[in-house]
Amino acid sequence: MRAHAAGQTSKAGRPKPPAGPETARTLPARLDRFIGRERELERLRDLFHRHRLITLTGPAGVGKTRLAIEFADRLPAPSPAQAALVELDVLRDEGLVTQSVAAALEIREQSDQPIAETIFKALRGVQRILLLDNCEHLIDASARFVDTALSRCRGLRVIATSREPLGIAGEIVFRVEGLPLPPSGPGTSTTDLARSDAIRLFTARAREHAQDFELTADNAADVAAVCSELDGSPLAIELAARWIPTLPVASIRSRLASRFELLTISGRTGGMRQRSLREAIQWSYELLTPDERVVFRRLSVLLGSFDLETVTAVCQDVDLVPEAILGLVSRLQSTSLLTPVAGARRYRMLESIRLFARQRLNAAGESDAVHERLVSWLSELAEPLIRQPVWFPLQTQSRLESLLDNVLTAMQWAQSTNDDRHGLLTVGVIRCWMQRGHLTEGRKLLRSALERATCPVPIRCLMLAYAGYLAALQGDVQEAFGMLDEASVIAHSLDDPRSLISTLYVIGCLEVAAQRFESAERRFIRCEELANTIDEPAAVAMVIERLAWTVLSQGDVDRANELMNRVLPAFRAPPAIHGLSLAMHTAATIALARDDVEEAERYFCDALRAAPTSSLEVPFTLDGLGLVATRRGRHEHALRLFAMAQGIRGKRLHTEPAWRRQVDAAMAAVHQALDPVVAEQIVRAAEPIGRDNAISYALRQVGPGNQDQADLLDDAERAVALLVAAGHTNRTVAERLGISIRAVAYRLQGIRDKVGLGSRSDITKWARDHLGPG
Template structure:
């Protein structure tokens, strides 16, 4: 499979800062300096010292140095070393490419990219992170890695920086508001306290207490955050008194443990002691969740005779009040999450109570039922809600799958991995889905329909990823097992999968015969999902292999089924397929209408990208035939942005790839290379929402202003000249040579242009410049 590249100038995925960043100016400068001379920098330090936040701040300040983005990869919730590379790939938006556990595909993908990758919380998977970092350093000369870990990765070429706690007030210097304002830990405490108590201020009266509290907490950011949360129920003096008492009890602890770790443990010990027995029980049991939980899950997983389900709500409320649990998100369902160090603390108590496997088993049962519910209710008006729920529970699904596989629960593991078929496909998590399916199928086999389903889902993913050899091997076992089992709906999926392989191989006649067999069986069982899937495949294959109108009836039948059931995904796919066939049939108006309707339908499934890219493509083809060439080029750019983000293309669909190439050639020949590239860049610069609005020919929703208007850009004559050279694709060195100036001078002009226009990438400058001289159409 050919390797795609990401769009130059991508911002990456750094989380937005939701609280102020206090202090650390010297550390930020030092890390930036290290990254200028070292390609791997690891921030080490104890838990709660602020490594993650510091790495994010450095990444945010260095965005412009990395045209291909700064990418944040959270590893704290990951337990399987085989998924490190897959997790990095998902963070970078590589959704359709199979990178494999050894990550050669990821290294190939990044080989020519200038990007900064932040690997956060590597300590649990330090060996796997070290192996991946070493591979990327060898294979990707322009990639830099910033890691956070409680221990160094110990990779050749690694530079380390030990992150220390924030500075604390000097006990020899009298504490005053002015003095505390210059101190990092006191400033952090004051800002966070004001968030808890809006009227809180640093005064002459409380300055001494604040100073002593910061000293007692030893400047640990997490400890300060946890302690200040108690201001809802305690005064500063009460917090200090309790912390001081707790520290006295630590004198018999592990002597070689760093004092700051003892302090953090003391703070969590203190929170534990403040809880009732029932709250402690819930705290420890909730630790089996990863990435958050919802109330109904806690009631099913954590409740038993000793902890009745009807008490869970009140206990969760108490743990939220005590800052053990945090309410996160603003969705229709309340969601809760623990800090990782708090979760680990609860897990230790769960293990000590001998309850870990029992509670983890109930966790598996709950999420297996959730996956089954999502699979059975895929064809329903709840489809979008089901997909969102599964997305929210991604980390928990991983934990459940790991428990099933590690405990060799063969049928449960196969069923859970296979029931997530739509989750893997629609979200683009194909590599991860394949990973779990292969692990489940490697368990001692059992002759059961759950294995058949796992085999055919694995075969489908392999087919989409162009691994037809593996898909064929999986289907050989599937056929043999089907013949030994009583009738089931799964029997209909075998010829459907075989038809997919034939279609990808270009054997349309065989594909049509196989799809026809599947359709008969799906209708016998009343399986609407399978029927819609098959009708889409039949319609598209018939229309591409014969007359376009030959596929209309099948696609219309799929649309009718989707509309009647409230299904979204296959209905939108059928509309796109119909737009392609109508375009081939010369019905440009009908093609555009179908593609636009498909885009409207797809908006019900959040984060669905593949179908959006397809619709943007078909609308570009329509615009090209109508000789609306500027629109066609811009739509091609918008679709290219989607393909780049997913690391996929139309290449696997031979006819569709030909249509794309023909459209590019015709539009470029009429517009000219420079004008075509300018419009393409404008499309690349569109956000997903703006791209859809442009495709639908509707006004985009008002957005925050991100660039200066043409008449108030503030660019000097020289800067406009440099902007034109940027639009030509020249590097800073080439711009300097063209203008006969020093490279540093050219770099300064580029930085000024980006700053004045509010841009972060050179491609945005090119798109902006094109907009000044080219009218919209």
């Protein structure tokens, strides 16, 4: 009888369940080694003990299935707890989900009841794990089955993988990201790179195809670049590594622009989603509705991260209204085609997904129209840079900086189509680059833009002014005056006081740097007159601040102080303008000249707080705090600040001679007061600290008290240092803090770099001297 398909009966004469707890585990054996994901496995173990349904979500090729199988395979498996894998990717009919579960559990259908009932009876009273793989195309049927199964079978736990959640009660969504990417930046060693899970995977898979492959100093940078450009996607990395017997890594990297042709194999086993990156993404694309496809392909013009306002700007048209776009974006995020940016209401597309979407955009013939919307949107955002070239709101610059990758895209598109807005967008890029310290790159970009004949005259004038300003910042006075002379001619020919103000303002700044103080003063007085005619208090404030600096440079401290007192309220009033940090620096320098050290320190700190993203004002403000520390006799602290400033400034940022003389005199006094060995150690440790750490350190050191090097460390580094000083090994430190041994090593290296220490015993002695018993 089919009701007794198992062919056995119990002593009571009742048929045994068609599948019982003794059924063997049905997870597939893997033929290659699982790499990395230890943190994810640990988190899954914690969740698994507390929840009965975990859904692993993530984009194509991110390794959801492999992670789920590895996790289930590592679970202890006494006979009551066994795992069965249900592979849904080959199904196209929702009605076959239940049958596939039955097949995985080795349950035979019975003639007198639905197969679902047979499954639930078999699972009742036993402990089982069901791994439901690739649910996204059968999401409704999968959700219905899992919801009912969990409510009927108390011993059942489900691990699902899907590009979107099941959306049922009790579900814990576990998002799977790409493998951690290798560190970047100068000084990164091959050993550092080899610790990255992404590089470890590439290396392991490459050796499967070329056993002599090694990560070396010659190829490590290219391997790191390949992994980074593939967003740490395990599938893409494995497909790239397959080319190692045929291509050197550098050639694989150079071919990633055509990655869909490169990242495919002609293997005889496995589904196409595992044999081709294009097919892996195509699988998700085919599940989208027509409107979702429209938004998906239009978003391909955006680079980096972007917000909903930008999404709306490039996607809306007469058929797709803004009210509908929010829901469509939400759907793209839920299907893992759009990735949320942690801690921000922003999104990004993984590069492979974006390139796939771009192909769909081109195929739809929409590329020109969507790029036009992007150019229009960003040109509108950048317009205040033309309308208020010297005194624009800080918010404008911050907004552009958050979209810098897309401003660059729009600028390049406008350039390629001879669009007049190219110059305006170039100015937007320059403003962002200046704050990041990209002065040389900015000068090259401006030279290229100025060669264009289609640039409107007012924008050309502004670009010349910026070109002259950047040249002045790098000490190229001759080129600066050449650019500004041409800008001056244009500005005087225009019936536009704003253009003339911005040009005269920059010329005045250059003349101060060249120590032509009387001429600079005349320029700024003329700027003030013009600014008063346009009823712009912020413009007046910006000009008078530079006038105050000019007269201070001539030794007239009282007049400088009177001028700054006039305009400080305007700088402090909302909205904040981009010159706020510069104004605070000037006010601080005047206070220092008046021997008011306390007020000078307050203003210098205000300057730092007003310029957290600037690479221009920060080093000079650190210099100023160094001058304050020197006045107080805090020589080690002063030298550390001077060294940090120099490390940020580097060789690319010119310093006005008058300011340089003040700093040099203070540094000479500091060096005279310190032991040369101590001074060398301080400089070596402080120069590479970087802008953000330097700001944090400087603001923590306010006041005449704590001079301790311990303030260079963050809380995590302090904790490690204290445990090392107490005699713990890296392993026991890791266990006590709940972190990896690798993280302990990284933090120890951070301590060595920041404080200038060498061996572990040095750290132990230093921690006992500076951190105490903890």
